[in-house]
Amino acid sequence: MVKQSIFSRIAQLAKANINALLDAAEDPQKMLDQMVRDYSANITEAEQAVAQTIGNLRLLEEDYASDEREAQEWGDKALSASRTADQFRASGDTANADKFDNLAKVALGRQMSLEQEMAVAKPQIESQTQAVAQLKDGLAKMQEKLRELSAKRDELVARQKNAAAQAQVHDSLKSFDIxxxxxxxxxxxxxxxxxxxxxxxxxxxxxxxxxxxxxxxxxxxxxxxxxxxxxxxxxxxx
Missing domain, CATH: 1.20.5 (Single alpha-helices involved in coiled-coils or other helix-helix interfaces)
Structure with a gap:
């Protein structure tokens, strides 16, 4: 949906019959300039959307990394509590042994909860990473299309001016027939x-x-x- 919303107007512009539009225009140069401005504005909008998408991906990655570190920390805490419980049990102190085993279970529960969140987030990150790659590729193609459009604009404007100059010379010679x-x-x-x-x-x-x-x-x-x-x-x- 994000990709479609970003590039929908660009696709419409790319499919437009430019030659027909230019033929109907009173001033083709002004129309070409407007097309370049519109395309540039759409690219700016697309860049902002892509930047936001990348930012969201980075937030997901940061949250995933934070959950991963926290899960590791809870795992370490569970291991430490379990070892302490074993020591108390070995010394015959079952009350403290049960206490630290319960703490180990709490730590393991926190670790499991974080791992579940990570399991949910991982496919989202993978999907978002793929979407960002596609958006970057699409944006690069849009920028290349803008360069082509600008070059075509310069070429057509130069050809139009050359044709106008030739027509003026022709009319002048015609009216100045020696x-x-x-x-x-x-x-x-x-x-x-x-x-x-x-x-x-x-x-x-x-x-x-x-x-x-x-x-x-x-x-x-x-x-x-x-x-x-x-x-x-x-x-x-x-």
């Missing part, structure tokens, strides 16, 4: 291209203006040279 002509990036790129084209146009225009000025200057030089040569010819003819 091939979409309507995206902000495409519009910005088009604006940059127009600005670059304007700069190239301005540069080309500036270059054309400079070339025209140099061409005009060259044309003026040619005209000046023609005028000079014409003047030189006129001078020769005169």
């Amino acid at each position: 091939m979409n002509p309507q995206s902000e990036l495409s519009r910005f790129e088009e604006k940059v291209r127009r600005e670059e084209a304007r700069v190239r146009g301005a540069q080309e225009l500036a270059a054309s203006s400079v070339d025209a000025q140099f061409n005009e200057l060259e044309e003026l030089s040619k005209q000046s040279e023609l005028e000079a040569r014409l003047a030189a010819l006129k001078n020769k003819n005169s």
